[in-house]
Amino acid sequence: MTKMSALCNSLIKWSAFSTGLIAFLIYAPIPPHSTFSETFTFAPNRPLTEKLGLEEKLDNAELWHKGDLLGPETFSDYKGELYTSLFTGEVVKFKKDGSMVTVVRTGQTCKGEFEERICGRSMGIKFDRDGSMFVADAYYGIFKVDVETGEKVMLISPNDPIDGKNPKLFNSISLSKNGDIYWSDSSTEFNFEDVVYDMLSDPSGRLIHYNAKSRKNTVLINKLAFANGVFLSHNEEVVLVAETGRNRIHRYYLKGPKNGTKDIFIDGLPGMPDNIQSDGQGGYLVALYMAVDDNNPSILQILGDKPTIRKLLAKAMGLVELVFQIFDNIYSTQFFQRAMHFIGHCNSIYFLAPSRASVLHISKDGEILDSLHNLNKHISLLSEAYIFENMLYLGTPFNDYIARIPLFKIGWKALERTKEDQNPK
DSSP, X not given: OOHHXXXXXXXXXXXXXXXXXXXXXXHSOOSOOOXXXXXXOOOOOOOSOGGGOXXXXXXXXXXXXXTTOSOOOOEEEETTEEEEEOTXXXXXXXXXXXXXXXXXXXXXXXXXXXXXXXXXXXXXXXEOTTSOEEEEETTTEEEEEOTTTXXXXXXXXXXXXXXXXXXXOEEEEXXXXXXXXXXXXXXXXXXXXXXXXXXXXXXXXXXXXXXXXXXXXXXXXXXXXXXXXEEEOTTSSEEEEEEGGGTEEEEEEOSSTTTTOEEEEXXXXXXXXXXXXXXXXXXXXXXXXXXXXXXXXXXXXXXXXXXXXXXXXXXXXXXXXXXHHHHHHXXXXXXHHHHHHHTTSGGGGGGGOOSOEXXXXXXXXXXXXEEEEEXXXXXXXXXEEEEETTEEEEEOSSSSOEEEEEGGGGTOGGGOOOTTOOXXX
């Protein structure tokens, strides 16, 4: 047999093997058992110029409480004390002397981060005017908490279907003055430890309104590619929700001639938006979880119009995870359990994150007013920007610190407030 014939035979064998593997991944009953049919379009990325110019105003941010906590996702404050929710399922309070105490645990005792579905993962937190704290746990639902005793009452359960689908990933919350809750169900298909699968599959995220009197939930917007940060405007005329997977924010009208309708508040963002907070003057602060630009497109920007490839990637990951699950069933060890947790988790794609971390200041009309950046990974993977006592606090869902910097050091002295001022809830 000539070398050319041998080469041809090898190519034929590899082609047959590849074709068989692709067919197996597409048609075999391998998890994830989701749909991969929709195609996505994106608005052009906004250029990183003018108000989005790469001024590195966050380079000198202090890494506060580094090593003392993990994954401070979001913030709220009450009576001069700051609260944050953690990866590990707790909500903690920082006393006026800076010391940290646990207020409540939303989950159960567990062995470690790889058991986060048992530990719980506290996400959105907000206070009402009476001092009750409302907490969304990604796995366990939404609770009302007495911060003095730590007692909690479940308001919304993951076991109760909404429009025929159970919420799988409770995320952000915003409270109205009458006690209603606007909240995001990031996915009806996957929980937090399988976010990558969710990003690859067809969107299932939702913006939901919980009526406190009737205790009923109503879906306001559905089919969002990872519904994330929610913020009810101070006048309660509109509610915003971030669609992380498509780099944009939606606006839903609650009053006026557009009541019951929605539109795009802002799109083409230079990153994947996470939580939305108030600037105290009618505008908004938006943290970008992962930077996106023409040189660093997101996974969905690359694969949005290629559902078959998205399915192949998801099924390939699912096959590897299934192998570890089989091994763990035969001989259970933390190694296999950590591997199963890692596959499909956000941490598994951290290496894809560009070095830029960004925060946007956006007007009530959706105009970008300013931006803050860090380009050397001094800080990374931001989830929230929150103003407290004239400092900007930055949440990060997987790091072991809270970044903070005085407002005057970033040119935001105009956003400073007196101690009597309160962040709109």
